[in-house]
Amino acid sequence: MRNIPLWIGGTMLAFLLFVMFAGPHLPFVNKELTPEKHRWNADRTKLTMPPYKPSAINPLGSDKAGVDNLSKLIVGAKSTVLFVLAVTLVRYLIAVPLGLLARKQKGFTYSVVTSMNQVFSYLPALFFAALLLSNPLIQYGDYRLLKVITILAFIEVFRVAYVIQQQTHQISYEPYMEAGASLGLSNKRLAVGYYMPALLPELIINFCIDVGKVMLLVGQLGVLSIFLTHDWVEVEVYTKKFINTSTDWMSLLGAHRKDIYHNKFGFVFFPALAIMYVILTFNILGEGFRRYFSRRSNAKV
Amino acid sequence: MRSQIYKTLGLSLFAMVMLILVVLFPRDLDISVVGYGIHAEYHFSWEKYANNMKTFLHGIFYEQTLGPTRYEGETAEAAVARTVMNSMAVIVTSFVLSMGLGILKGIFDYQSSDRKTKWLGGMTTWLFQSIPDFLLILIYQWIILNYFPFIHIFAEEGWEAWVFPSLLLSIYPTFYIARITSASIAAQEGLLYIKVAQAKGLSRTRVMYKHVLKNCMSTILSHLSALFVYMLSNLLIIEYFSNFPGAANRLFIAIDYDLYFGAGANYEPGVIIGICFCFMVLLVIAQLVSILSKYKSGLR
Secondary structure (H helix, E strand, O other): OOOHHHHHHHHHHHHHHHHHHOHHHOOOOOOOOOOOOOEEOOOOOOEEOOOOOOOOOOOOOEOOOOOEHHHHHHHHHHHHHHHHHHHHHHHHHHHHHHHHHOOOOOOHHHHHHHHHHHHOOOOOHHHHHHHHHOOHHHHOOOOHHHHHHHHHHHHOHHHHHHHHHHHHHHHOOOHHHHHHHHOOOOHHHHHHHHHHHHHHHHHHHHHHHHHHHHHHHHHHHHHOOOOOOEEEEEEEOOEEEEEEOOOOHHHHHHHHHHHHHHOOOOOOHHHHHHHHHHHHHHHHHHHHHHHHHHHHHHHHO | OHHHHHHHHHHHHHHHHHHHHHHOOOOOOEEEEEOOEEEEEOOOOHHHHHHHHHHHHHHHHHOOOOOEOOOOOOEHHHHHHHHHHHHHHHHHHHHHHHHHHHHHHHHHHHHOOOOOOHHHHHHHHHHHOOOOHHHHHHHHHHHHHHHOOOOOOOOOOHHHHHHHHHHHHHHHHHHHHHHHHHHHHHHHOOOHHHHHHHHOOOOHHHHHHHHHHHHHHHHHHOOHHHHHHHHHHHHHHHHHHHOOOOHHHHHHHHHOOEOOOEOOOOOOHHHHHHHHHHHHHHHHHHHHHHHHHHHHHHHO
16 A cells, blocks of 8 residues: 555546446436426426526536536546547557667667657647648548547657657666677567566556646647537538537537636536546556556565 | 757758648638538649749748738738737746746755655645646636636736736746756755865855756756747647737637638638747747757766
């Protein structure tokens, strides 16, 4: 029990997973998100129209169509977290081989990784994301979700690859690495059997922290109403509008942001708090893993 | 050091060219009415792309302009100059503020790391960095609107328009600098020059501010470019929420991310390129300072 951050982080993650997978099946959650267009009081004398105020039926109130806000939040958890994990995973799947290829600190891959890392550091990731995601090929094309995942992963691939390169370079000076090399092992064997196990603890820690970073970036995009999936449909005569097609937290943020101009704070806090919960979970988890691995490596010595 | 400076300048040039290529990507739609519905399609053509380039380059080299904006009578360079000046005032103020407060907090964090107030140091820094910036701004606006309604947080001019964004923008950098400062002070612990200074009978405060901090400055300055990137993305969210007429918000308006027409009708490539250029100049300066300070600390 000495590693408190790991326990707290693990508990928070367990709760998150519970909400993601079991949440929609809970009795008080409206899984289908069906709108309730009007509501009578007990003796059918008074009619109320949505949005409903927070009550026993709608703990967080409802939106203008009468959909329960709490249900929206819970149903959206799964797609949000899975999306963020997908972006981070794609990023690491590209960055780890790149970093391993560049370990000798010279050659083509190394110069590409360092230069591109610097090129992408001239503007914040948020600006790059907004610029690239508004590109018409992505805006109107098919498979938008896949393209968005790839682009968001790509923006910071070289930063991650650079970090991995630095670590592998450091590892390559360890005595056991020289032993492996002098045994005449193939590059593949060295990478899988020697570099990866030594790299894995740092990878796990950085992965957790990166999940938090991606969550923040995606949340900021949601605030700017840049949705991850949308449809372009005709909403009025000769007027088309991008209609958000998913129920993730980012779109809830985007949809409720304008409420603050009418001083109607309320629901807009909850998706933001949920995003903070995810960031906090993975940050604490990363810190917990850091302590776990550093204690284990100290114990070995 | 010189090769590193040339590399930075070369890469920034490359980044700028790439950016221009991305921004000038053709975005017009072919909209037609088919039956009773509207039909919009996007077709990419190299011809349009080349045409966009030609117009832009012609504007820069022959007419010395970045092109028109969505508002009649205002050129893109005028819009860029106006908004960048607004934003720079905020950035510089909050940078100075966060440097001062951040270093003080860093020293406090370091000195309190073995006391009972430990949680005030490391924990707050760490917890604060987990709060998304938009949540913080939401809470701030909610508090002001409900309890201090006489403060105009949506002001576009006057001291309120400048003070509040600066304060908000300085929060995250302060914590960032605090963390770097306390880490770099901890790294200096037990070095010989500190022992010499203490043996000379100098007071603890004097050793800290005159000796240790002087040596830490180069480490802190070497994080400058990361700090500015952080501040700029923060700036966009702050300006977007408070309707501040600054460059980051203008950049987003120029991208014209419209829910009705995508990035189309009012897209202003000149404004985007101009503002990105100004931000990049800021970041290149920050990177050069980083390189110089690294070089300086390496010599010692």
